[in-house]
Amino acid sequence: MDFTLSPELEALRTQVADFVASEIIPLESRPEAYDGHGNIGESHLEELRAKARAKGLWCPQLKIETGGLGLSKMEMSVLYEEMNRSIFGPVVFNAAAPDDGNMMVLEALGTEDQKQRWLKPIVEGKVRSAFAMTEPAPGGGSDPGMMLTRARRDGDDWIVNGRKWYITGAEAAEHFMLLAKTSDDKRRGHTCFLFHRDDPNWRIIRRIPIMGPEEHGGHCELEFNDFRIPHANILGEEGRGIKVVQTRLGPARLTHCMRWLGLAKRCVEIATDYAQRREGFGVRLIDRESVQMMLGDLAMQIEIGRLLVMKAAWEIDRGRFGQKEISMAKIHVANLVHTAADRAIQINGARGYSGDTPLEWIYRYARQARLVDGADEVHKMILSRHLADLGTDFWRWDVAGADDADA
Incomplete structure (x- = not known):
């Protein structure tokens, strides 16, 4: 690298x-x-x-x-x-997010007609989009095999029934991607469909209140009742919805991390600026060892996060999935942005807890990072599976000219 x-x-x-x-x-x-x-x-x-x-x-x-x-x-x-x-x-x-990931997957998997109809308006900033996959219990979350939303073929159309929730941006979106079960095949049982906000027989049940500030369009619960989608609106292929999910979520998890590193650095910036100016008991905060340890550790953790992100990005750029690299970056950076906001608030005292800086905004926003696009525990399970499969090769160095198969 x-x-x-x-x-x-x-x-x-x-x-x-x-x-x-x-x-x-x-x-x-x-x-x-x-x-x-x-x-x-x-x-x-x-x-x-x-x-x-x-x-x-x-x-x-x-x-x-x-x-x-x-x-x-x-x-x-x-x-x-x-x-x-x-x-x-x-x-x-x-x-x-979510337009970022939606545009990338439409660019990668959409037909030329689909790119003109569904992608181009998002690129031009004329519409927003949403990706509808997660369901309320007992439906599918991190495990798509539990998905209850079903689509059945009816001539040239598919008829969808089911519910989705925590769908980011749904209230402001016009273009949607919807994942539904189309068969009980464990490998090819899901299909991804494209639909428009104005299509009939679906609705937003509610905009779900959340802890933090929200993306435009919020996080919504949706319901589909005999919702009809043309067969031509399938993204990718029938039964290959999991491929769409993998194509979208891997890079999307990584771009989350890229952005969160920026927020973590901003937290350090605000904390350092205040610590350099604020005195207590005749000593500047920045000269106190406890503050130096907090800031020094954050500087190191941010750099570790950047290296993890770059390694994962490098894997994708050379045609690999980079699954374990993305999971490591996601776990580390999601926790980092929360820690950075917490420590920056502590250093700023009441000022950090107030609305006079963006720290409290970042703190509320940061808590979701350990949940979105796979909770910490799910990504640790993924890493454990890679470790079981690879053994000590989990940490192997690539050798120039050797087999380039994805690890």
Whole structure:
């Protein structure tokens, strides 16, 4: 692996960093810039999105011919980290969940007609999207084999019945992906469908209240009653819905980590700035050993997280799944962003607990990181399975010219 940035990527990184510092972060301290759910308001967002597009900083995760910047996953990680120095950052560049992952999977698996109809409007920022997979108990969560939402063939259509919940962005979305069981085949029993918000016989039951600030469109519970979807709206192939899930969730977990590293660094930045200025009992906080240990440990943990993310991105860039690398990054960075916010609040005292800094926003948001796209425990189970299969080869070094089979 080579961690050297090309001059072109460094120029992009600098552009993004400058844009975040000058255009986005100042809005964080303006109450009128927030919507009713703790995110950036639509009018401010549209203005910033127009500026980002004008500067050529739009959709870095997509191919150039799709309307993006054509970056590799390793290159994306550099920009995503800079984007999320602000709590509002990623959505401004059209690089926020769930649209981020939805666009990448549509680009990878959609037909040309599907890309024109379902992907292009998201790329252009005209619509938002959602991915409907998770179900209320006893339905499927991390285990798709438990899925209760069913689709049955009816001529040229499929008829869907079932419920989904915690569907991110659903209230604001127009384009949806829906995973349903189409057979009892354990390997090829799921299919992914595309549908539009205005299609009949489905509804949003409720927008589920959550602990933290919300993505645009919230986290919703959906219900489908004899919901009809054309066969042509299948993404990928009938019975290959798990392939769609794997194509989407692996990179999406990693891009979450890229963004969370930016938030963790921002927490350290706020804590360090305050510790350098604040005195108590005649000593600056930054000169206290206890504070130095907290900040020094966070600096190390962030760097570990960056290395894990880069290793996983490198695996994907060279055509591998990188499953164990992604799981390690997801566990570490999800816990890191929560720890960084917690320590930064402790160093800032009452100021950190208040709304005078974004720390309390990040703290509430960070708790979900250990749950979304697979809980910590699920990813540790995945790592345990890899360890059982590979033994000491779990840590093997790749050798140039040797078999390139994915580990």
